Amino acid sequence: MATAVKRGDSYKITASCGYDISGKQIRKHTTWTPPAGMTPRQIAKELERQKVLFEERVNSGTTKDGNIRFEDFAAIWMKDFAQKQLKVKTYTGYEKSLVRINQAIGHIKLKDLRTGHLNEFYRNLEETGIRADLKYTSKIDIGAAIEQAGVTRTAFGKAAGVAGNTLRIAISGKRVSKETATAISEELGLKLSDAFRLEQPDRLLSSNTVRSYHRIISSCLGKAVKWGYIPYNPAVNAELPKMPKQEAAYLDEAEARQLLVLLHQEPIKYRAMITFDLLSGLRRGELLGLRWQDVDFENQTITIVNTLNYAPGAGVYVDTPKNTTSARPLKLSPTAFSMLLEYKRWQDDQRDACGDYWKDTVGRVFTGDDGAPVFPDSLTKWFAAFVKRSGLPDVHIHSLRHTYASLMIADGTPLPVVSRRLGHAQVSTTANIYAHAIASADEKAAQIAEKFADVVTTPEDCQATGKRKSPAKRRGRLELVG
Incomplete structure (x- = not known):
């Protein structure tokens, strides 16, 4: 029996x-810390459970060494679990996030890691200046400083490890990343604060971003518990920032019409992608992953089976949809297919003009002028620029999907149908995202009863008690009027 x-x-x-070869008893140890708020009686009961669990792990040979540092265990977790189970984009996002996580808690042994360490890390993430995507602009004439140093800009860029185009951007006074600003400053022998100024220094990480770090840590530590390294997950009781209530950005019907009209002035390759996205509600990756073999013109349906994504290190790649319900057939409107036919004629002309230089080999619906895959972020940036110059409300590419969903709900489409068409795993996901549209539709539904307003008994036909007058009394009143 284990002791405590x-x-x-x-x-x-x-x-x-058991015993080792010399006859000495082999003992295994672990440490358990009761979570805050437990009563003495609860602690005693849980301690007995922890003793039994630990003895079972010892007897089954699944005990591991809690002396391993978080950073070292995270590397094992990424290799043995995340790399095999997660999608490429999620995995690369974890890799990037773990750099910051390991800077904060990577040195702490798993057995010593406490909820307080995590709370302190999350509080730090909410401080100013912590964002990794902060931008800097030059305070000095960088071009003149390079010239004064007696080197060419090309040589300076190579020495600093900064690409030529990026260096030109910095010299022109436009915004660059902290990494670039730091490299230039160090090569000039200056402090970062002397050569560059931080733009929007008060811009904070969102609560959702802080929570994303927590999800990674909690998932990692959850596996540490399952694999026998530690007895409990200290992330379970961590204090997280509250999520502010945010409505999905979308266009109303009039604004959507305006967008479609304005798109007629744009190149067809962009007009087709944006229009089709608005008329189908696809995710960006689903839109760009669509192939002509997934399009059925006769029955006016498309089938989502692939997504086209980008991840640092992996480049542009094809993946399966987000979840099992995201792989789905969709019946679309004749207008959507008319748009596709017009676009296909343009693409066919482009293919003929390019000849052997046409790059598409899989029959993608949406491509670049030469058949190359559309870089996902290039579509996002084009749409943002289009919205800005067109004077439309401040929406982003994903807002087209929100607009499609909101218009369906406003038109009375049942929520399960909306959820299925969007490819959501659960109807509750749809309900949470589109609460605004549901509330608006509910208000509209409440007004349906007004259709009967002209035949409903008027207030003066009722007694002060709220009871309806008898038919005889109503007839009497009518006879007097007559």
């Missing part, structure tokens, strides 16, 4: 697992 000894706020649990 109280040491400060924690308990050292010991279990034996």
Whole structure:
């Protein structure tokens, strides 16, 4: 039977697992710290459970060493779990986030990691100047400083590890990343604050971003518990920032019409992508992953089976949809297919003009002028620029999907149907995202009863008690009027 000894706020649990070659008893140890808020009785009960669980792990040979640092365990977790189970884009996002996470808690041993460490990290993420995407502009004449240093701009860029085009951007006074600003400053022998100024220094990480770091840590530590490294997950009781209530950005019907009219002045390759996205509600990756073999003109349906994405290190790549319900057939309007036919004629002409230089080999619906895949962020940036110069409300590419969903709900489409068409895993996801549209539709539905306003009994036909007058009394009143 495992034993436990109280040491400060924690308990050292010991279990034996036989004897070594010299006849000495082999003992395994672990530490359990009761979560805050537990009563003495709850602690005693949970301690007994922890003793049993630890002894079972010892006897089954699944105990691991909690002395491993978080950073080292995270590397094991990424290799043995994340790399095999996660989508490429999610995995690369985890890699990027773990750099910052390891800077904060990577040095702490798993057995010593406490909820307080995580709370402190999350509070730090909410401070100013913490964003990794902050931009800097030059305070000095960088071009003159390079010239004064007696080197060419090309040589300076190579020495600083800054690409030529990026260096030209910095010299022109436009915004660059902290990494670029730091590299230029160091090569000039200056402090970052002397050579560059931080733009929008008060811009904070969003609550959702802070929570994304927590999800990674919690998932990692959850596996540490499952694999026997630690007895409990300290991330479970962490304090997270509240999520501000945010409505999905979307266009109303009049604004959507305006957008479609304005698109007639734009190149057809962009007009077709934006129009079709608005008329189908596809995610960006689903739109760009669509192939002609997934399009059925006769039955006016499309089938979502692929997505086209980008991730640093992986480049542009094809993946499966977000979840199992995202792979779906969709019946679309004749207008959507008319747009596709017009676009296909343009694409066919482009293919003929390019000849052997046409790059598409899989029959993608939406491509560049030469058949190359559309870089996802290039579509996002084009749409943002289009919205700005057109004077439309401040919406982004994903707002087209929100607009499509909101218009369906406003038109009375049942929520399960909306959810299925959007490819959501659960109807509750749809309900949460489009609460604004549902509330508006509910208000509209409430007004349906007004259709009967002209035949409903008027207030003066009722007694002060709220009871309806008898037919005889109503007839009497009518006879007097007559």
